[in-house]
Amino acid sequence: MSWPNVADVARADMAGANGMLSAPFLQERLGPGTGLEPEILQSPILGLSWLDLVAASGLVLLAVGLSRWQRLGLTGSLIVGAIRSVVQLVLVGYVLVYIFAIDQWWLVVGALAGMLAVAAREAVRRQEERPLRLYGMTGLALLVGSGFTLFYVSLLVVRIEPWYNPRYLIPLFGMIVGNAMNAAALAHERLAAELRSRRGEVEAYLALGATAARASRGPTRSALRAALIPTVNSLMVVGVVALPGMMTGQILAGVSPMLAIRYQIVVMFMLASAVAVSAVIVVLWNRRLFFTPDEQLRLP
Numbered sequence: 001m002s003w004p005n006v007a008d009v010a011r012a013d014m015a016g017a018n019g020m021l022s023a024p025f026l027q028e029r030l031g032p033g034t035g036l037e038p039e040i041l042q043s044p045i046l047g048l049s050w051l052d053l054v055a056a057s058g059l060v061l062l063a064v065g066l067s068r069w070q071r072l073g074l075t076g077s078l079i080v081g082a083i084r085s086v087v088q089l090v091l092v093g094y095v096l097v098y099i100f101a102i103d104q105w106w107l108v109v110g111a112l113a114g115m116l117a118v119a120a121r122e123a124v125r126r127q128e129e130r131p132l133r134l135y136g137m138t139g140l141a142l143l144v145g146s147g148f149t150l151f152y153v154s155l156l157v158v159r160i161e162p163w164y165n166p167r168y169l170i171p172l173f174g175m176i177v178g179n180a181m182n183a184a185a186l187a188h189e190r191l192a193a194e195l196r197s198r199r200g201e202v203e204a205y206l207a208l209g210a211t212a213a214r215a216s217r218g219p220t221r222s223a224l225r226a227a228l229i230p231t232v233n234s235l236m237v238v239g240v241v242a243l244p245g246m247m248t249g250q251i252l253a254g255v256s257p258m259l260a261i262r263y264q265i266v267v268m269f270m271l272a273s274a275v276a277v278s279a280v281i282v283v284l285w286n287r288r289l290f291f292t293p294d295e296q297l298r299l300p
Contacts, residue, residue, distance in 0.1 A: 045253060057082065096170065105164035112173050116142055119181040126185045128192070137285050138184055145278030146177040149270045157266055172270070175246070179231070179271045180278040187227035187279040188286050194219030195290050195299060202297055212291040220283055227279035231272050238268055 060082045067074045099107050120139035124130050150173050154160045160168045195202060198219055205215035238244060239261075246267050250260035292298050 099166050099170070103166070108164045108166045108169055111170055115173060115177055116146065119177045123181045123185040127188055131289065134286065134289065138282060141184055141278050141281035141285065142177060142180050144281055145274045146173065146180050148277060149176050149274040153266060153270050175267060176270060176274045180274040183227040183231070183275040183279045184282045187223050187282045190226040191219055191223035191283055191287060194222045195297070199297065199299065206295060206297060212295040216287055220287060223283050224279055228276060231275045235268055235272065238264070
């Protein structure tokens with residue numbers, strides 16, 4: 001097998017940056033005999049039958065067995081969670097097939113709004129105290145953080161056409177809002193814990209005439225750091241310790257590893273943006289719940 005011509009490789013790589021760099025594309029651009037049409041890209045995608053999924057469930061049963069062995073009390077949760085994941089994913093699959101077939105902007109927007117509403121509800125449900133306005137605050141934070149990030153990526157980076165293309169918008173928004181939801185939940189939970197553990201410090205600041213914002217500056221920073229650390233860790237080890245899901249999925253689908261890497265870089269950057277914006281809004285806005293209008297500490 002001869003080495004490929006470097007110029008041909010570069011032209012194919014640049015052309016593939018705006019499309020899906022598949023095996024047929026490589027063959028068309030580079031022709032046979034270049035060494036860049038390996039069988040691994042030409043081989044068909046391995047299908048999975050329902051029987052294969054039954055075999056995969058053995059891994060969950062292993063986790064269930066370990067839970068029972070150590071008496072963790074998670075056996076029921078693991079079984080219910082596994083069943084729910086199957087049902088939910090199958091239903092989502094049928095919904096996506098319908099949305100892709102109809103291809104109407106209002107359906108796509110409705111799907112995104114539904115995802116946002118569920119994310120906001122789940123983020124609030126993880127909190128010990130759940131005042132009604134916390135739902136609105138968290139939903140708005142997720143809307144701003146996730147919406148801005150999706151708008152930026154779809155308009156300036158991926159340049160989706162048409163703008164409501166569900167093939168791109170729904171998966172991208174799912175990744176964005178999912179990570180933003182976790183960051184928002186973690187940020188609010190840590191803020192409440194920090195204010196409780198540092199109550200004496202906060203009240204001392206207030207007694208000395210400090211504003212609520214100044215008195216809670218330490219807990220605020222700790223909450224934001226806690227929300228951002230998982231994303232920072234992911235940025236540090238991506239591609240070295242772990243191969244992310246989107247990149248792995250594209251490679252399994254036959255996409256060039258280099259194009260899959262480009263998409264994954266975009267994903268990592270957009271998740272950092274959504275997490276940071278959502279966490280900051282949640283913490284700075286929701287901390288008002290812990291103070292009275294007279295700037296006195298109010299812990300549940």
